[in-house]
Structure formats: structure tokens, C-alpha cells
Amino acid sequence: MSVVTLMNTTVLNNPAPFLSPFKFVVTIGSRQDLEEDLEWKVRYVGSASSIEYDQVLDVVLVGPVHEGHHQFVLEVPAPDPELIPPLDAVGVTIIILESFYRGNRFLKLGYFLCNDYEDQELRENPPAVPVFEKLSRRILDSDPRLTLFPIAWDSAEEEVLQPVESDEAVLDWNMDGTASEDEAEEEEDVLEDDEDEDEDEGDIDLDAID
Structure with missing residues (x-):
């Protein structure tokens, strides 16, 4: 069992202009005091064609983390x-x-x-060169996908375990705490998709994003 669990996230300023910051209210629970801070990273997928277009919007350290529940606002700039x-x-x-904890991703x-123009004419006739000042984004916050990764934490009992590499996710969960169906098949698909990531183009598959 993970020492730190994600209790809830709330997306603020949604919908919002494309160039406005992202804001998330994050609630976590910890089963023990942590010796080091948690590292939070927010990543924007710029294109389904290649991970080279991914942008790390910000990296934030959260701590100290004591046993119990904690809530904070994660605000990062637009891509x-x-x-x-x-x-x-x-x-x-x-x-x-x-x-991440101690450099290991656990969540x-x-x-x-969805990014789109608010102006009807621009939606029907989008310019060849995007006008980002007129774009609006809407996050589908009703259907997040949570993936958990086993890592070593601080306790002696858990430190005997070898940390699992970040591409070896073992469980996908809905935010209500229930496991997604066909987990084993889904995770096999994720690993296969990761291997072929630079070769395949098309629709964006959230499960295939490492």
C-alpha cells in the first residue's frame, strides 16, 4: 500500500482562456511523516505524434508532509x-x-x-496559424484517470522492496477509489504503446501516455 494517497483533486478556473495558468486543489493523505518533500510535476501533452512536444509546465516541492491529510493549490503556467x-x-x-518521492514516481x-475558439467564425474557419489569445480550454474533470506505481518509501519494511520503474504501472484507479476493469490487459497495452510511441499517430489515448 502506498504511504501517500490522492484523496481528491478539484480543477479551478475551468473553462479558461488558453494562456491562463492551470490551478488544481489537491488533497492527499499520508500514513506517516515523510523524511523528504514530495515533488509534483505538471505536464502538457503538446502532440499525440511524439513525446518531444510534451512540456513540463512546472515542478513544485510540497512539504514537510506529516501523517494525516493535507491540501494545497497547485498553480502552473500555460504551455x-x-x-x-x-x-x-x-x-x-x-x-x-x-x-514523486525520492525521485521515484508513485502517482x-x-x-x-479540449482547446477551441470561442468565436463561432473562428471555429468554423480556423486560421492556419493558431491565434492562442482567442483559444479557450476546457478540462474534462469528471473523468480523470489515476495510475499508481509501487516505490520504496521511508520505513525499513518497505525499503527492502526494489523501486519499480516508472513505465511499470500496476494499477489504474477511478477517482472514486474503484479499480478499472481489465487492468492487466490495459497495462500490457500501455507498455506496447510506449514502445511504438514514436511510430504511431492518431487519436490521443490517455492510457498510453507514460
């Missing part, structure tokens, strides 16, 4: 428009929250989001 391929500026993509939370 850099110049690093997004023009053809991928409008449409569906993914925003990912990740948490990944992904949301689908």
Missing part, C-alpha cells in the same frame, strides 16, 4: 504556444499531474482537455 505544432493547437489533448493523474 508555451511556440512549442506546440500548429495542427495540434486546436482539439483534444491531455494534462498530467505526477508525484500519475491525467485529464483530457
Whole structure:
């Protein structure tokens, strides 16, 4: 069992202009005092075609973390428009929250989001060069996907375990705490998709994003 669990997340300022910061209220629970801070990373998937377009929006340290429940606001800047391929500026993509302890990732939370123009004329006739100032984003916060990764924590009992590499996720959970169906098959698909990530293009699959 993980020492730190994600109790809840709330997406603020949603929908919002594309260039506005992302804001998440994060609630976690810890079963013990931690010796080191938690590291939180927010990643924006710029294109389904290649991970080279992923942008790390910010890395935030949270601590000290004592036994009990903790709540904080995770605010990060919008992605850099110049690093997004023009053809991928409008449409569906993914925003990912990740948490690490001692350099090991133990949690990944992904949301689908949609970027589109508010102006009807621009929606019907989108310009070849995206006008990011007129884009709006909407995060599908009703259907997040949580993936957990086993790691070594602070206790002597858990330190005898070898940390699992970040691409070996073992469980996907819904935010209500129930496990997703067909977990084994889903995780096999994730690993296969990761191997072929630079070769395949098409629709964005949240489960296939490492």
C-alpha cells in the first residue's frame, strides 16, 4: 500500500482562456511523516505524434508532509504556444499531474482537455496559424484517470522492496477509489504503446501516455 494517497483533486478556473495558468486543489493523505518533500510535476501533452512536444509546465516541492491529510493549490503556467505544432493547437489533448518521492514516481493523474475558439467564425474557419489569445480550454474533470506505481518509501519494511520503474504501472484507479476493469490487459497495452510511441499517430489515448 502506498504511504501517500490522492484523496481528491478539484480543477479551478475551468473553462479558461488558453494562456491562463492551470490551478488544481489537491488533497492527499499520508500514513506517516515523510523524511523528504514530495515533488509534483505538471505536464502538457503538446502532440499525440511524439513525446518531444510534451512540456513540463512546472515542478513544485510540497512539504514537510506529516501523517494525516493535507491540501494545497497547485498553480502552473500555460504551455508555451511556440512549442506546440500548429495542427495540434486546436482539439483534444491531455494534462498530467505526477508525484514523486525520492525521485521515484508513485502517482500519475491525467485529464483530457479540449482547446477551441470561442468565436463561432473562428471555429468554423480556423486560421492556419493558431491565434492562442482567442483559444479557450476546457478540462474534462469528471473523468480523470489515476495510475499508481509501487516505490520504496521511508520505513525499513518497505525499503527492502526494489523501486519499480516508472513505465511499470500496476494499477489504474477511478477517482472514486474503484479499480478499472481489465487492468492487466490495459497495462500490457500501455507498455506496447510506449514502445511504438514514436511510430504511431492518431487519436490521443490517455492510457498510453507514460
